[in-house]
Each structure stands twice: as C-alpha cells, then as structure tokens.
Amino acid sequence: MSAFALANFGGYDRPTLAQNESAFPPSPMAIEAGRNAVARSHLYPDPDWTLLRDAIARAYGVERDLILCGAGSMELIACTIASFAGPGADVLGTNYAYNFAASAAARVGAAYVKAPERGYEVSIDAVLAAVTPATRIVFVCNPGNPTGTRIPNAELLRLRAALPGDVLLMIDQAYGEFDDQDPQAIFALAGRGDTVVLRTLSKAYGLAGARVGWGLFPPQVAAEVRKMQNSNQVSTVSLAMAVAAVEDQAYMRATVMRTADIRDRFAQGLRAAGYEVPQSRTNFALVRFADATAAASADMALRGADIIARSLAGYGLTDCLRITVGQQDVMDRALRVLTAMRGRQSW
Numbered sequence: 497m498s499a500f501a502l503a504n505f506g507g508y509d510r511p512t513l514a515q516n517e518s519a520f521p522p523s524p525m526a527i528e529a530g531r532n533a534v535a536r537s538h539l540y541p542d543p544d545w546t547l548l549r550d551a552i553a554r555a556y557g558v559e560r561d562l563i564l565c566g567a568g569s570m571e572l573i574a575c576t577i578a579s580f581a582g583p584g585a586d587v588l589g590t591n592y593a594y595n596f597a598a599s600a601a602a603r604v605g606a607a608y609v610k611a612p613e614r615g616y617e618v619s620i621d622a623v624l625a626a627v628t629p630a631t632r633i634v635f636v637c638n639p640g641n642p643t644g645t646r647i648p649n650a651e652l653l654r655l656r657a658a659l660p661g662d663v664l665l666m667i668d669q670a671y672g673e674f675d676d677q678d679p680q681a682i683f684a685l686a687g688r689g690d691t692v693v694l695r696t697l698s699k700a701y702g703l704a705g706a707r708v709g710w711g712l713f714p715p716q717v718a719a720e721v722r723k724m725q726n727s728n729q730v731s732t733v734s735l736a737m738a739v740a741a742v743e744d745q746a747y748m749r750a751t752v753m754r755t756a757d758i759r760d761r762f763a764q765g766l767r768a769a770g771y772e773v774p775q776s777r778t779n780f781a782l783v784r785f786a787d788a789t790a791a792a793s794a795d796m797a798l799r800g801a802d803i804i805a806r807s808l809a810g811y812g813l814t815d816c817l818r819i820t821v822g823q824q825d826v827m828d829r830a831l832r833v834l835t836a837m838r839g840r841q842s843w
Contacts, residue, residue: 518699519821522701533735534733547735548708558712561715562712566710566725569711573597573600576717581604582605584630588631616774618645620654627660638675643774665691667693671779674699686713689716701741759781762819766835771785782808782817782818783816788814794817801829
C-alpha cells in the first residue's frame with residue numbers, strides 16, 4: 497500500500513504534513529454532535545442541508561438561499577465545471593491554482609488554460625489577458641494552494657468587473673478563515689448572478705474526514721449545479737458535526753490563531769536559515785530550495801525524521817515543498833532538519 501494510503505487510513509504513524517489537514521481536532525461540540533447523530537444513521541440525511549445552511553447564514557452574514565452544500569468543496573468545484581464547461585470550452589486558471597480544477601475540466605472534455613503568476617502571486621492582469629471567446633469559467637484560489645499567498649479583495653473585484661458577463665467567476669476560498677480580509681465584498685459578488693464563492697469545513701474547522709463544503713451560488717447557477725449533485729451526499733453524521741462546528745465560532749477562531757502562530761514561527765525560522773518562504777495566509781508554508789535536487793533531498797531528510805511533506809512537481813514547482821502546519825513539536829523537528837540541511841549547503 498502507498499504511503500499516501502497508509503497515512504490516510506490509520507496505518508502509518510509518521511506526521512503527514514502533506515494533506516493540509518488541521519493540526520487540531522474539531523470543536524468538542526462537533527464531536528459530541530457526531531456521536532449523537534450516529535443513532536440516526538438508519539435515516540437518509542436532509543438533502544437540503546437546512547440546519548447547516550441556517551448556521552452558515554448566521555455565522556457568515558450571508559443570504560441563506562444562495563448557499564449550496566456538498567461533499568467537500570471538491571464536489572462543488574466538479575459539479576460547477578461540469579455544469580458550465582465541456583468540449584470546446586475553456587476553464588481559465590492560473591499557474592499554481594488548485595490542480596483539482598484541471599482534473600474536473602478534463603473529466604468533461606473542457607480545456608484547462610493557465611495564466612502565468614507573478615512569482616507566487618496571482619496576476620489579475622495576466623488572467624484578463626488570457627480570456628478568449630472560448631472561456632466559460634475563470635477559477636482562482638484565494639488564498640492560494642499550494643502557494644499560500646492571497647489576492648487583495650480590490651483585485652478580485654477588478655477581475656469580476658473586467659470579465660465578460662457570460663464568464664462565470666469561481667473563487668475558491670478553502671483557506672478563507674485564515675485570511676484577515678473582510679469577506680463581505682467577495683460574498684456579495686454572488687448576488688450579481690455571475691460569480692460563485694466556495695468555502696470548506698476541512699481546514700479551519702478540522703472536518704476534513706467529514707467531507708463538508710459550501711458555497712454561495714446565484715439562483716440560476718445553483719439550479720444547474722444541483723442537477724449534477726447526488727442526493728443525500730453529505731451524511732447525517734457529517735451534517736450534524738458541521739452544524740455544531742459552524743456554531744462554535746470561538747473554537748474555530750482559536751484554532752486559526754494557534755495554527756497561524758505555529759506557521760509564522762516555522763516560516764520565520766526557515767527564513768532565518770536562508771530559505772525563501774512566501775507569506776502564507778493558510779495552514780501551510782511553501783518552502784523553496786536551490787533546485788529540484790535540493791528539494792528532493794529535503795523531502796528525504798524529513799522522511800528520515802518521520803515527517804512527510806508534499807512534493808509540488810505536479811505544479812511545476814520542482815524546487816519547492818509544501819509543509820502543512822502540524823503540532824508544535826513536529827514543526828520544531830522539521831525546522832531542525834531543514835536548518836541543519838541548509839547549514840551543510842552553500843546555496
């Protein structure tokens with residue numbers, strides 16, 4: 497069995513700093529709600545996610561009727577692309593946008609086009625320059641995965657204003673809770689009828705295993721996306737946990753603060769050792785090495801210390817590793833390994 501499979505099914509005891517999972521468990525309220533919901537597992541879950549939509553609307557100050565939920569934001573990405581793209585259509589992303597969008601486009605026969613980024617940051621000018629008559633969807637991540645960098649809200653608003661009205665803008669905010677920008681201006685874009693804004697409970701809420709995502713969808717977009725979704729796709733237990741997690745905003749905010757503190761100390765230590773680490777607004781850090789060989793050596797050194805990082809060769813970032821924030825002792829161990837490695841090299 498692969499290391500990936502072992503790590504994700506409880507058969508591997510190394511810290512897996514490759515999956516962007518939370519370093520901390522979900523809210524105790526969510527855990528208790530999940531336990532209680534197990535007894536209702538003989539019943540199908542609510543196909544309209546009624547209680548969860550109510551909780552999200554209250555917590556985020558958004559219009560309840562614009563909310564769709566899914567089995568993680570991945571389902572919502574796939575169903576949206578399947579609804580509005582296909583053979584002869586382009587989905588326009590950026591160099592380092594979340595690769596799942598490219599997979600979802602390929603699944604329906606659409607072309608996935610990448611606009612260049614400026615360093616590790618999305619360039620709105622480059623995105624706009626890449627729009628063609630074949631463009632049906634523009635997909636951007638904010639904050640980005642795997643870079644961790646963010647797009648200022650003003651730039652996202654400029655992007656939407658400059659795009660043709662028949663191009664759907666999809667903004668993936670899987671790490672939105674880690675960004676200190678006011679989200680309301682971006683949430684409001686869904687009211688235009690041409691923009692989708694996605695969130696997930698996998699990161700800040702610690703519910704990666706429960707598979708719950710949500711998004712704001714204009715009614716005419718939502719109607720098409722729901723045709724592509726399976727009914728009852730979010731389980732009874734997952735819905736119960738999600739409602740309780742969203743209602744415990746204090747716990748979520750504390751988790752974000754703890755995670756950001758560990759992340760920033762780790763990044764500062766790496767920069768002090770001579771590594772390039774872009775400022776992250778997520779629960780991970782991107783680390784750049786001298787070249788692909790140095791990145792591979794660092795990966796092996798971390799594995800030798802029982803730590804698994806994520807290679808980014810699939811993004812073309814062969815000289816980088818993405819390291820998810822874990823518990824403080826694990827991050828301290830990773831920092832010691834990489835600092836010692838840097839001390840042995842002259843680059």
